[in-house]
Amino acid sequence: MPELPEVEIWRRRIWPTLSTATVIDVHGSSGPPLAPDLSISDLRGALIGRQCMRVDRRGKRLALQFTEAERTLVIQLGMTGRFHVESSHGPEVRFERLRLELSHGAALVYADARRIGRLSWVPHGEAFQGLGADALATESDEWSKRFTESRSPIKVALLDQERVAGVGNIYACEGLHAAGIHPKRAARTLTPAEWTHLARAIQASMQQTLSRDGAGSLLYLSAKETNVNPFVVYGRAGEPCPTCGVTICRDILGGRGTFFCPACQPEAGTVA
Ligand SMILES: [Zn+2]
Incomplete structure (x- = not known):
């Protein structure tokens, strides 16, 4: 599943193609992942003859703005959403859901095997509705203020996209390990200094994924094929902690x- 860094990598990858041409045709079929109130003919009417002016991201959500368009195209990749840059009249891509043909001869294709992604066409000011500040763009000493009054264990609180947007399961686990905080610790018991440490750890882990881009496939697409796990604790139950050697545990929290490592992340302050 794409998390913030993967979505940011997609943003950077699609921009050169989208920003240098106008949309000359739109193909696809209505129904998921298109929002219920959005049809392909709506998108044809809205996008043909227009050029993408900017692709913004907050958390795991992308917002594409086109010249003189009344609304913004919002894309959430869900579990299996991804983009392809193809030649305009090339064959259909596997699981293709939307194709924007562009005036320079390329096409931007959105594909989604499980159709859990979401494409919607919303008023400009509503593109990031329901999302808190972006996890990478939020200063580390700001995080504690955004989680005041949270009643949840820290691991569950971090996934609340209305507080800070973009932290998913992987980066929550990685950040908590690096910061030495037990995942069941009540969020409200973290000190401002612990919050700063945790925020920096999460951001550093995200930056590491961003800096790995260029080698080819994105992690959520390639992990199954290559069987390589680049993370410190995520997906490593039963293996020794790289910091202390104690066996990494797996628990279910918030489903x-x-x-986590029971030695590096002591249980003091944990929710009963
Ligand atoms: Zn450890």
Whole structure:
């Protein structure tokens, strides 16, 4: 599943293609991942003859703005959403859902095997509605203020996109390990200094994924094929912690698999 860094990598990859040509045709079929109130003919009417002016991102959501368009195209990749840059009249891509043909001969294709992604066409000011500040763009000493009054364990609180947007299961696990905080610790018991440490750890882990881009496939697409796990604790239950050698544990918190080291992340302050 793409998390913030993967979505940022997509943003950077699609921009050169989108920003240098106008849309000359739109293909696809209505129904998921298109929002219920959005049809392909709506998108044809809205986008043909227009050029993408900017691709913004907050958390895991992308917002594409086109010249003189009344609304913004919002894309959430869900579990399996991804882009392809193809030649304009090339064959259909596997799981293709939307194709924007562009005046320079390329096409931007959105593909989504499980159709859990979401494409919507919303008023400009509503593109990032429901999302807190972006996890990478928020200063580390700001994070503690955004989680005041949270009643949840820290691992669950971090996934609340209305507080800080973009932290998913992987970066929550990685950040908590690097900061030495147990995932069940009550969020409200973290000191401002611990919050700063945690925010920096999450951001550093995200930056590391960003800096790995260029080698080819994105992690959520390639992990199954290559069987290489680039993370420190995520997906490593039963293996020794690289910091202390104690066996990494897996627990379920808020319905999600949670990986942590019981020695590096002591239970003091944990929710009963
Ligand atoms: Zn450890």
